[in-house]
Amino acid sequence: MSRDPQxxxxxxxxxxxKPLFAVLDRRGVPYVPLRIDQHYFDLSExxxxxxxxxxxxxxxxxxxxxxxxxxxxxxxxxxxEQAGARIINGNPALAxxxxxxxxxxxxxxxxxxxxxxRVVHRRADLVRAAEGLRxxxxxxxxIGGSGAxxxxxxxxxxxxxxxxxxxTPDSIDSVLLVQEYVPTKERHIVRxxxxxxxxxxxxxxxxxxxxxxxxxxxxxxVGKPQVTLKxxxxxxxxxxxxxxxxxxxxxxxxxxxxxxxxxxxVRRFYDINGLSNFVAKPLEVLGWDPHEQLVDYLExxxxxxxxxxxx
Numbered sequence: 296m297s298r299d300p301q302x303x304x305x306x307x308x309x310x311x312x313k314p315l316f317a318v319l320d321r322r323g324v325p326y327v328p329l330r331i332d333q334h335y336f337d338l339s340e341x342x343x344x345x346x347x348x349x350x351x352x353x354x355x356x357x358x359x360x361x362x363x364x365x366x367x368x369x370x371x372x373x374x375x376e377q378a379g380a381r382i383i384n385g386n387p388a389l390a391x392x393x394x395x396x397x398x399x400x401x402x403x404x405x406x407x408x409x410x411x412x413r414v415v416h417r418r419a420d421l422v423r424a425a426e427g428l429r430x431x432x433x434x435x436x437x438i439g440g441s442g443a444x445x446x447x448x449x450x451x452x453x454x455x456x457x458x459x460x461x462x463t464p465d466s467i468d469s470v471l472l473v474q475e476y477v478p479t480k481e482r483h484i485v486r487x488x489x490x491x492x493x494x495x496x497x498x499x500x501x502x503x504x505x506x507x508x509x510x511x512x513x514x515x516x517v518g519k520p521q522v523t524l525k526x527x528x529x530x531x532x533x534x535x536x537x538x539x540x541x542x543x544x545x546x547x548x549x550x551x552x553x554x555x556x557x558x559x560x561v562r563r564f565y566d567i568n569g570l571s572n573f574v575a576k577p578l579e580v581l582g583w584d585p586h587e588q589l590v591d592y593l594e595x596x597x598x599x600x601x602x603x604x605x606x
Contacts, residue, residue, distance in 0.1 A: 300325040301597045303345035307331050307356045307364065314573070315351075318586040324594060331364045332356070336371055343380035346600040348372075349548075349593060350384040353570050355391060355440025357467050365438065365467070367394060381600055383593075384569050392569035395437050395472055400566070401543055408563045411475040413427055418463055424457050424473045436466035447476055477563055480555035485527060486569055487534075488585065489541040489549045489593055494534045495585055498574055499527045515580040519532035524580050533562065540567060548589065559583075 304319075304326055306312045307596040319326050327344050331352060350372070372386045384392075391397050396414045403409055413424035414437075425432055430451065436444030444464040448454040457463045464471065485503035487494060501523045529537075533553075541549040550568040555561070577584045 299345070300327050301346050301600065302332040302593060303327040303329055303343075304351060305329045305334075305347045305348060305368070306351040308359075311333050311353070312351055312586070315586050315589065318584070318590050320589055321592075324590060332360055332370060333366070333468050334371070336374060338374065341378045343378045346380060346604065347593070347597050348375060348380050348382045348385075350382055350388070351570060352384075352389070352392075353440060355422050355569075357438070358440065358443050363467075370392075370452065374591060380427055381596065383547045387404055388547070388549075388569045391544040391546070391567055392472070392568050393438055393468075395435060395439070395566070396470060398544070398567040399472075401567070402540060402564045405536075405539055405543060407540070408561050410477050410563055410565055413473045415473065416469050418458055418461065418471070421463060421471065421473055425451060426452055428473065428475050433476050435462050435472040435474060436464050437470035437472060438467050477554055477565075478557040479499050480557045482561070484551050484552055484554045485529075486552045487529060487537040488573065489537055489546075489551065490585075490588055491547055492538055492542040494529070495588060496581055497527050497529050498576075498580065499525045501525070524574055526581050536562075536564075537569065540564065544569075547592075 298489045302324065304312065304315070306328065307330070309330075316328065329344060332459075346463050350368070352368050354365065356365060360384060369389055371388055372389070376382060376385060395414075399409045399412055408548065411428055411511040413428070415421060415424050421434060431447050432454070433445055433447050434454070439445065444466060446457075446464055448457065454463075454529055481501075483499045485497055485499055487497040537551045540551050544567050546567070546569050548569070548571045551564065552566040552568065553562055553564040556563050573585045573589075574580050577586075
């Protein structure tokens with residue numbers, strides 16, 4: 296049996312994954328940490344860094360690095376997959392994670408409600424795309440993260456002025472979403488976490504400061520006292536829905552966000568997030584640490600990969 300580490304973790308944010316690394320270290324699981332922002336690869340090298348690779352690529356990495364690795368990583372994962380690696384949240388998951396338009400289209404195809412949304416690829420089309428939507432609306436970048444690239448407009452006139460001034464958001468892939476702003480019941484959203492296609496837990500994220508940044512991880516919470524987290528229970532129909540969505544998105548680790556529309560009481564899903572950072576202060580909020588379950592899952596995938604090598 297090979298003594299080389301059987302697991303590699305690809306990550307970008309230096310703080311977000313300390314809890315995961317701490318659990319791996321405490322449980323004696325050998326792994327290779329790979330900072331994607333410092334990475335390059337040789338096309339002639341056919342050996343992946345480990346048989347099992349966990350992708351922790353952050354869509355918000357473009358906020359921290361002008362030369363981000365969002366598109367580079369897809370080429371890298373394709374190279375590793377061709378070399379036989381099992382990538383957790385690999386390219387099929389990234390295809391959904393890198394496009395809010397694809398996420399909403401997928402959710403709609405499964406029969407679940409989303410906010411009314413139009414998709415454009417030119418700033419000049421924003422006003423025309425907003426026709427027939429109820430204001431206020433929001434313009435969202437297709438690739439975002441941590442609330443980045445979301446701007447609310449109260450009227451068609453305000454949107455038209457922003458278009459004229461070229462002050463509307465810019466997406467790194469030139470795709471924008473024009474979406475009805477949904478007033479949420481009790482002023483909170485729900486984030487449901489899944490692992491291996493199964494529901495793990497759910498939290499409510501409540502904001503009183505008007506921020507669109509609702510990332511619940513420890514590092515995200517710094518400087519955001521207006522955001523509060525609380526564990527919540529979901530009914531069986533909602534649990535079934537989040538499990539169906541996570542599997543359809545090909546995400547082994549997944550956070551799915553929805554809200555209850557105050558206008559009509561409809562549950563509207565609006566985000567599928569492949570970078571599940573889990574909740575800040577999990578022992579306080581949940582009473583247990585979901586990183587333990589994640590490491591259980593990783594050990595199971597590694598064991599399966601080993602059996603495949605031995606066969």
